[in-house]
Amino acid sequence: MHNIEKVELIIVGGGPAGLSAALAAANYGVNVILVEEREFLGGQLVKQTHRFFGSEKEYAGTRGLKISNLLVKEIKENEHIKVLTSSRVLGIYKDKIVTILTNNKMMKYFPKALILATGASEKFLAFENNDLPGVFGAGAVQTLMNLYGVSPAKKILMVGSGNIGLIVSYQLLQAGVEVACVIEAAPKIGGYSVHASKLRRMGVPILTSHTIKKAVGKDKVEGAIICQLDSSWREIIDTDQFIKCDAICLSVGLTPLTDLLRQTNIKTVYISELGGYIPIRDENMETNIKNLFVAGDVSGIEEATSAIIEGQIAGLNVAKRINKNVKYQLEIEKQIMEAKEELELLRAGPVGEKVRKGLKKIGLNNSKNYDERMSNEEYDISFLMRTGIPSNDNLKMKLPQSEEIFNKGPIAISECFQKFPCDPCVKGCPFDAISEEGNINNLPYVDFEKCTGCAICVSKCPGLAMFVVQKNYTDSTSLVTLPYEFLPKPMKDQTVLVLNREGTEICEGIVKRVIDGKIQDKTTVVTVEVPKEYFLETRNIKVK
């Protein structure tokens, strides 16, 4: 007979939720076994080359892969955590025995507590020929290019404009892949407007109310046929359009990976807002089975920051039960409260509405932090959400009210018009010139009196939505400072093509300054001299 090892806590899944859960529990002396199917930790974080939104406290402004490196380093240094990579949890039995296949050996464990942080899998879309090689899930495209350095295609069609679709499209451009267009079945862009704007100024079209009908090709994708949809999502006839591409990327949502959970007597319920069947759990992330916790996407689709916090909540709750030392009980309790508060704040804005609605269905939406006023957009952004380009009215709200302010020198302009939880510009400004009125969900505004135009915010903003303009550089020219994340990098005194918010070439400009230091962390800050009439339109450059 095999030995059954008694252990304190088993965590299934080494992504953001699992990592933070392990740390939270182990920091209070709980002995943790962290099990990960792959040969490395980090989950999906390791392929995220973009800077994260959210609160600076939870690594906002830091690129996903760096967050992973930080967490993994801490995990490896913690003597209470034993990591099993390339290991698969095979079963969770009624008597709470957990079996794990590791090194071709089946191990049996009897844990006091269990945290499942198994994440999510990608949804699929039905269309003709959808099984052709070259039709990918967005995660697969990211894996190939960002993990293995393999280019997934020369030219790709992106289906879906949620944050994943928009981010992966941008990453494809960075990897040298052309993005034919992003199509979205809904009449508005699903992800954050700043991500959409980043694509638009690279010249990528975003077609809302469009869907894919068919993949074209014999052995591999050679193109796609897309069509337009009406307001009730029906195909409008005679709107077929052939898109030439050698891959099609689907980013049409995620669904919780609950296979393992379903081996237990856990109660699940279908909540469309949270991605499908989710386990019923309380605000401490505990399911109807005592000492069985969930965290991250498996408990409902959100994003990495909330997964990290949910992991903390689950890990701390386990610590509270296992570490009976009175000295720590209060401290743990306080940390749990803080984590919950932070999670609620992340969900409090308009972009958190879907999650709040979903959580309400399982009775978890009674927080004092969910203020209805907070959940409305500050102004009409319907044009922006249809096109990825701010309307003139939107722009006016963020520009100086009087022309005189431009006379003082360079000033920062924030092109952030959609409310979502994010604060690196506020926290990063050395002159306290950017404020969100104390709530991370509010829009940031620049105090032009305080702003010196130092351009720290240009590389801090995860949405690449901060610019610095110096309108009256000379009588006929202005300076525009913008973020640039492509190769080749521009050089000082070089003449470059200047693009507007739609990626259209509007004029030529001369590069006056290139800052590419450690603080910028590969978001190069480029200052370009342009004819004065273009100082408000200059939003991108193309190195010839």
Next chain:
Amino acid sequence: MRIEQHPILEFKKGEKIRFYFNGKEMIGFKNDTIASALYGLGIYKLSESKKQKRPRGIFCAVGHCSSCLMTVDGIPNVRTCITPLKEGMQIETQSQEVIKDA
């Protein structure tokens, strides 16, 4: 095709790994999975559908969709998208008979 230059990431190509695809010698790199090595070499078809024999390639790349199952060193139904490439590996597109026997 391999990405040679990237504004954010550095790809340190690991040492070369020799393997065999349907008997033919090929070169991949350390840190590759079987599927990433094949895709990098322009091999997109990894398996085929049961009845219609339609070509199948990488879809999810996280070991969940079974679109990339191949026979590796005689073991059928290996999830090639999450299996690290090793020196001398024999990788084969599997026929349906193999799957039935497995």
